[in-house]
Amino acid sequence: MKKLLSVILLVAMLAVPFNGTVFADDSQEKEDYLVMFDGPAYNGLLNAFGVEGGDVVNEYELLDVAHLELTSDQADGLSNHPHIEHLEKNAEAHKVNQTTPYGIDQVQATEAQNQGHTGEGVDVAVLDTGIDASHEDLAANVQGGHSVFDDAENSDPYNDGDGHGTHVAGTVAAANNDTGVVGVAPQANLYAVKVLGNDGSGSYAGIAEGIEWSINNGMDVVNMSLGGPTSSPILEEFADLANEEGLLVVAAAGNSGSSLGWFDTVNYPAKYDSVMAVGAVDENNNRPSFSSTGPAVEIAAPGVDTLSTVPGNDYASLSGTSMASPHVAGVAASVWAEKSDLSNDELRQLLKDTAVDLGNEDHYGAGLVQVLDALNQ
Ligand SMILES: [Ca+2]
Ligand SMILES: [Ca+2]
Structure with missing residues (x-):
């Protein structure tokens, strides 16, 4: 022809x-x-x-x-x-355009998802700067929220003027669709608990209020990609109460580490016994120098150049233990959806028992969290 x-x-x-x-x-x-x-x-x-x-x-x-x-x-x-x-x-066609961030594979979440483990039905409170609930990769999973602020700028939990909370939320549960990224537990329920303002900062009073909201509203997992160097007995009481009420409370260990990691630099609330402190590793399972160290570090997850959702249907790579913590929260959601008879303490122990040992416990805790190994245990 x-x-x-x-x-x-x-x-x-x-x-x-x-x-x-x-x-x-x-x-x-x-x-x-x-x-x-x-x-x-x-x-x-x-x-x-x-x-x-x-x-x-x-x-x-x-x-x-x-x-x-x-x-x-x-x-x-x-x-x-x-x-x-x-x-x-001639009709337009678009490529199937979902990227799997490296950390999702690193914690075995792709394999777990392929076997049907998506965290469906587990409620994860993201205590952070809010979540852009209109984001194309989050809208299906954001099921509620609360702001601890009264002022017009910060009173809407779905207005994330900073972007941090939206990024954290995407690592937990960005949808497995044909766009954007995918989270660890892409069918977990997300709750936007805005305890940090659009300037990225808040107070212990607000964090305590966010923990209280999480207890009162039946949350299963609380993720706190936040912290400070100051201990607060009252904040600890709230974290302990959440733990006693059966919630799994996960927090970023902090970004106060040093290159040698000789010092105890874990932040609060991660440092409290009732809270699981998460340190960061890079793609090669090495601790970045910023990741806080000390006996309180309990487990590790990817937190260097983590690609996730940011407001306005956009995506960005960020680094910090703030990015590591939601990997653990997502793993917890995925495992708990399957093993719903586990208590929070049993789940916490299971995640540590099945982590990949990375050496120095002050740097990595029990090691790299692994969702499939936890599911299969
Ligand atoms: Ca997606
Ligand atoms: Ca702790």
């Missing part, structure tokens, strides 16, 4: 048009069409409609189909012609 069409087009450039044919109107904008003929014997058809060689983008070899640039008049004329089987506008 290719050869034949070329001949036809060559003729077209030389031929005098037939009577009664439709001609291209140069003032009309041309658009892309796919045209299928009823066989190779369509001499004169294209040139009769004023289709020139330059209008042929491609001739397919296996079917009598051509990709043509046509005016709407040409397309109308051709579409009514008996030797045209199909004529259609």
Whole structure:
């Protein structure tokens, strides 16, 4: 067909048009069409409609189909012609465009998801700067929220003016669809508990209120990618209460580490016994120097250049133990959805028992969290 069409087009450039044919109107904008003929014997058809060689983008070899640039008049004329089987506008297609951040594979979440473990039905409170609940990769999973602030700028838990909470939420439970990223537990329920303002900071009073809200509203897992260097007996009482009420409380160990990691630099509330302190590792399971160290570090997860959701249907890579903690929260959700008879203490122990040992416990705790190994234990 290719050869034949070329001949036809060559003729077209030389031929005098037939009577009664439709001609291209140069003032009309041309658009892309796919045209299928009823066989190779369509001499004169294209040139009769004023289709020139330059209008042929491609001739397919296996079917009598051509990709043509046509005016709407040409397309109308051709579409009514008996030797045209199909004529259609060239439709747009988009690639399936979901990226799996490296940390999702590193904690075995891709394998777990392939086996149907998605954290469905488990409620995860994200105590943070809020969650952009309109985000294309989060909207399906954000089921509620609360702000501890009264002022207009910060009173809406779904207005994340900072972006931090939206990023954390995506690591827990970005949807497994054809866009953006995917979280550790892509069907877990997310709750936006805004205890940090749009400037990224808050107070222990607000964190305590967020913990109280989580207890009162039946949360299963609390993620706190936040902290400070100051101990607070009252904040500890709230964390302890959440633990006693059966919630699993997970927090970032802190970003106060040093290159050698000799000092105890774990932040509060992660440092409290009732809270699981999460340190960060990179893609190669090495501790980045910022990741806080000390006896309170309990487990490790990816937290260097972590790709996740940010407000405005956007995505960004961030680093910090703030990015490590939600990997553990997501793993906890995925395991708890399957092993719902486990207590919070049993779940916490299981995650540590099945972690990959990375050496120095002050740096890595029990090691790299592994969701599939925990599920299979
Ligand atoms: Ca997605
Ligand atoms: Ca702790």
